[in-house]
Each structure stands twice: as structure tokens, then as C-alpha cells.
Amino acid sequence: MVKVKAAVLESVSKISLKEVENPSADPGGLVVEVRACGVCSTDVKMWKKGQRDLRCPRILGHEVAGVVVESRSNAYSVGDRVQIFPGVSCGSCHKCRTGRDNLCDKIKIIGFSYDGGFAELMKVPPELVRINGINKIPNGLSYEKATLTEPLACCLNCADKLRISSDDTVLILGAGIMGILNVVLAKLRGAHVIVAEILKDRMRFAMKAGADRVIDSNHENLKDAVLDETRGRGVDAIIPAFGEAISAYPVFDLLSKGGRLCLFSGIPKPESIKLVDFNLLHYEEKMLVGSYGCTSTQNRRAIDLLTKDLKLDWLPVRTIGLDEIEEGLRSTDAKAQLRIVVKS
Numbered sequence: 365m366v367k368v369k370a371a372v373l374e375s376v377s378k379i380s381l382k383e384v385e386n387p388s389a390d391p392g393g394l395v396v397e398v399r400a401c402g403v404c405s406t407d408v409k410m411w412k413k414g415q416r417d418l419r420c421p422r423i424l425g426h427e428v429a430g431v432v433v434e435s436r437s438n439a440y441s442v443g444d445r446v447q448i449f450p451g452v453s454c455g456s457c458h459k460c461r462t463g464r465d466n467l468c469d470k471i472k473i474i475g476f477s478y479d480g481g482f483a484e485l486m487k488v489p490p491e492l493v494r495i496n497g498i499n500k501i502p503n504g505l506s507y508e509k510a511t512l513t514e515p516l517a518c519c520l521n522c523a524d525k526l527r528i529s530s531d532d533t534v535l536i537l538g539a540g541i542m543g544i545l546n547v548v549l550a551k552l553r554g555a556h557v558i559v560a561e562i563l564k565d566r567m568r569f570a571m572k573a574g575a576d577r578v579i580d581s582n583h584e585n586l587k588d589a590v591l592d593e594t595r596g597r598g599v600d601a602i603i604p605a606f607g608e609a610i611s612a613y614p615v616f617d618l619l620s621k622g623g624r625l626c627l628f629s630g631i632p633k634p635e636s637i638k639l640v641d642f643n644l645l646h647y648e649e650k651m652l653v654g655s656y657g658c659t660s661t662q663n664r665r666a667i668d669l670l671t672k673d674l675k676l677d678w679l680p681v682r683t684i685g686l687d688e689i690e691e692g693l694r695s696t697d698a699k700a701q702l703r704i705v706v707k708s
């Protein structure tokens with residue numbers, strides 16, 4: 365039996381490079397040779413602490429781009445370059461039928477409940493092919509850049525929920541990769557963008573991404589800086605792009621009347637259980653919304669944006685081999701790099 369290499373999470377905090385069985389396609393499914401797979405902070409979280417939907421042993425990696433090497437589906441051929449949407453939804457429940465497949469009750473996720481892309485070869489389940497989760501990568505878009513599709517789509521979900529437009533001043537808390545992608549999307553919609561960050565190199569990337577003002581929250585008082593930048597008005601929308609942002613900053617105080625706050629990333633407990641002064645929603649029409657992952661439609665829109673509008677050539681990407689996965693997870697956790705992509 366031919367074996368292939370994969371980085372397997374055997375139990376929480378134990379990931380190792382292993383030889384696994386060569387996958388073969390189920391009827392209607394595919395096998396993809398992985399050309400690039402992004403390392404995400406969710407992978408770090410699963411490696412360090414586990415996750416509600418994670419079952420070990422598991423091959424992690426849900427930001428996958430590769431080439432089809434076996435097809436048992438009429439829609440795809442060997443040699444097709446594809447990006448894989450990680451949400452395997454049922455396709456028939458109320459949420460799926462109304463375009464909110466990210467909220468499907470029966471959803472399973474590649475890299476959580478199916479083996480993912482930290483491997484030489486990846487099996488694509490027929491259910492994912494059936495719901496149009498496999499997107500052909502247009503010419504001119506590299507595998508490496510195509511791995512940004514899913515993270516960008518998650519930011520699109522947030523921008524859609526906030527209805528960001530050119531009338532808005534948007535505050536983005538944190539300039540990790542998700543913060544940066546939120547900046548470029550808000551700029552694309554013509555918004556005025558403020559970013560708050562503590563790491564010097566990330567402040568620089570926020571400027572490159574097009575931020576109009578970057579607040580060094582080590583040295584500047586965030587509320588004073590926001591009021592200064594908005595002539596005392598406050599911002600129209602806030603995107604907390606790291607889990608602790610909500611407890612670190614007085615977010616509701618930074619919003620102008622009618623301002624919107626989108627809970628974009630998970631909040632560690634017990635901070636997640638907080639009292640909100642709901643009168644702020646009534647008297648000042650402040651709005652509180654959430655976004656979780658992305659829909660398959662947003663994923664398709666993101667691939668289109670990466671091909672046409674967002675070249676992101678300045679974005680620093682470090683590529684590593686499968687055998688360096690543990691170091692890659694550690695560096696991502698330590699915020700040593702903005703973006704790491706595994707190439708097998």
C-alpha cells in the first residue's frame with residue numbers, strides 16, 4: 365500500500381508528521397494534491413486546547429488549495445486547480461436553503477470533523493462537491509494566494525453584517541492577518557479606517573493595507589485617539605479582530621450614535637458573558653451583530669476579489685514544509701509572522 369505524508373494531531377498538543385494511507389475518492393468525490401494550506405489561529409487553538417467539534421486523530425488545515433489528482437465527479441477533472449471551501453453543510457435545511465449555510469445545524473468542517481490540508485493528499489467528500497464547495501482557481505491566482513480565500517470570506521461576512529460603506533469610519537482592533545484583511549475590504553468599500561495595534565511590524569502592515577490612521581495602543585489612549593480622529597463623533601463600526609479585544613477596550617463607548625459592533629471572533633470565557641446596557645441599543649440605536657465563519661457564496665466572492673481587486677502582493681507570507689508544522693503553529697501563536705502557508 366502506497367503511503368503519503370500528513371501532519372496528524374494525535375491528541376491535544378501532540379502533532380506529528382506521519383505516513384498515512386493513500387486516500388482514494390468516494391463516488392462523487394475527489395482526491396486533491398495539496399499545493400498550499402494556510403496556518404490559521406484556529407489550528408493553533410485546536411492544537412493547544414482542542415475544540416468542540418474536533419475529533420482526534422485528525423489532520424488539521426482548512427485553508428486549502430491544490431490540484432485534482434483523482435475525480436469521481438463529472439464536474440471536475442484531473443489537473444483542475446481548486447480551492448476548497450471547508451464547510452460541509454447539509455444543503456437542505458432552512459439555513460442552507462436561505463443562503464446561510466455557515467449556520468447549518470448539521471455542518472461539518474474540513475480540518476475539524478474531516479481530515480484537512482496539512483497533508484500531501486486530501487480526500488474531498490462527495491457531500492462537499494454536491495454543495496458546490498469546490499472552486500476552480502482562476503488563471504493568474506497562485507495556490508498560495510488562493511489559501512486566503514476562506515479567511516477573506518470570513519471578513520466579507522463581517523463587512524456584510526456591518527454593511528460597511530463609504531459613509532463609515534471603521535475601527536479595527538488588531539492587525540493580525542484577519543485584521544489586515546478587514547482593513548483591505550473596508551478600504552475597498554471606501555470607508556475611513558482606523559486600526560489599533562500594539563506590535564510595531566503589524567502597525568506597518570496596517571498602513572500598507574491602506575489604514576488611514578494606526579493607533580499605537582501601547583502608548584496612546586484608544587478612546588482619546590478615536591475621538592480625535594472622528595472629531596469627537598466616535599466610529600460607525602467596530603471589528604474586534606482578536607478574541608480579547610472586547611474585554612480589552614470599552615467598545616460601546618467608542619461607537620457613535622447608530623454605530624455597529626460585529627463580534628467577529630470567539631471571546632474567551634468568562635469575558636464572553638457580560639452585561640450589555642441595552643438602552644444604548646434603544647436610545648442611541650447602537651447595533652450589536654455577530655459573524656461566524658463564512659457562507660459558500662461569500663467564499664466564491666472572496667476568490668473573485670483575490671483574482672481581480674485585491675492583489676495583496678505586499679503581504680508577507682512565510683512558507684514552510686509539512687515537517688515544520690509544529691514550529692509554524694508556535695510562530696503563529698507567538699505572532700512572529702503575519703501569515704504562514706504550508707507547502708508539501
Ligand SMILES: [Zn+2]
Binds near residue numbers: 404515
Ligand atoms: Zn481559518
Ligand SMILES: [Zn+2]
Binds near residue numbers: 453454456465468469
Ligand atoms: Zn443545512
